[in-house]
Amino acid sequence: EDQVTQSPEALRLQEGESSSLNCSYTVSGLRGLFWYRQDPGKGPEFLFTLYSAGEEKEKERLKATLTKKESFLHITAPKPEDSATYLCAVQFGGSEKLVFGKGTKLTVNP
Amino acid sequence: DSGVTQTPKHLITATGQRVTLRCSPRSGDLSVYWYQQSLDQGLQFLIQYYNGEERAKGNILERFSAQQFPDLHSELNLSSLELGDSALYFCASSVDGRNEQFFGPGTRLTVL
Numbered sequence: 001e002d003q004v005t006q007s008p009e010a011l012r013l014q015e016g017e018s019s020s021l022n023c024s025y026t027v028s029g030l031r032g033l034f035w036y037r038q039d040p041g042k043g044p045e046f047l048f049t050l051y052s053a054g055e056e057k058e059k060e061r062l063k064a065t066l067t068k069k070e071s072f073l074h075i076t077a078p079k080p081e082d083s084a085t086y087l088c089a090v091q092f093g094g095s096e097k098l099v100f101g102k103g104t105k106l107t108v109n110p
Numbered sequence: 111d112s113g114v115t116q117t118p119k120h121l122i123t124a125t126g127q128r129v130t131l132r133c134s135p136r137s138g139d140l141s142v143y144w145y146q147q148s149l150d151q152g153l154q155f156l157i158q159y160y161n162g163e164e165r166a167k168g169n170i171l172e173r174f175s176a177q178q179f180p181d182l183h184s185e186l187n188l189s190s191l192e193l194g195d196s197a198l199y200f201c202a203s204s205v206d207g208r209n210e211q212f213f214g215p216g217t218r219l220t221v222l
């Protein structure tokens with residue numbers, strides 16, 4: 001059973017069409033939830049860290065929120081340059097490793 | 111640019127061979143992590159070093175080994191390579207083990 005599940009697997013939006021990506025997790029003892037952006041063939045680029053339920057973080061057109069069992073990445077009025085795979089990862093228990101979901105591939109059409 | 115550097119960018123080799131991947135963490139970061147990314151498995155944690163000492167191991171094969179040197183750079187050694195080892199290998203670093211990890215550009219390994 002996957003510990004981190006992201007949905008949808010792929011999302012196609014028109015420029016300016018806002019939407020949300022979901023990341024649900026089944027681990028206990030969450031220490032942190034991390035969002036990354038990854039362009040093809042590149043390394044993941046850090047976006048946000050969320051530590052506790054109710055926390056929210058924003059950066060330009062992106063806003064990340066956290067509840068007890070899931071996180072959302074809201075994209076407001078996206079642009080074509082927001083096209084990428086968005087990865088969610090959790091750190092839990094006594095471990096410092098990141099456990100990743102399989103990502104959501106976002107395509108924003110002009 | 112995350113500040114994490116990895117060399118080489120690309121590596122093409124044959125089955126049965128041995129290769130070494132190198133990573134330099136961001137200035138000031140003591141923790142180094144290695145991850146493998148393949149199409150079907152996503153990003154998988156391999157191993158973590160903290161200030162020269164091994165701290166955690168993930169699903170790392172016995173054919174793979176790593177070390178972190180006194181200057182904090184790290185090397186991942188892959189031996190007896192198989193076709194299935196073809197993947198992107200990423201190094202990440204963090205100040206300590208509790209904060210966000212910053213990823214390097216990766217090494218694309220192709221085993222023929």
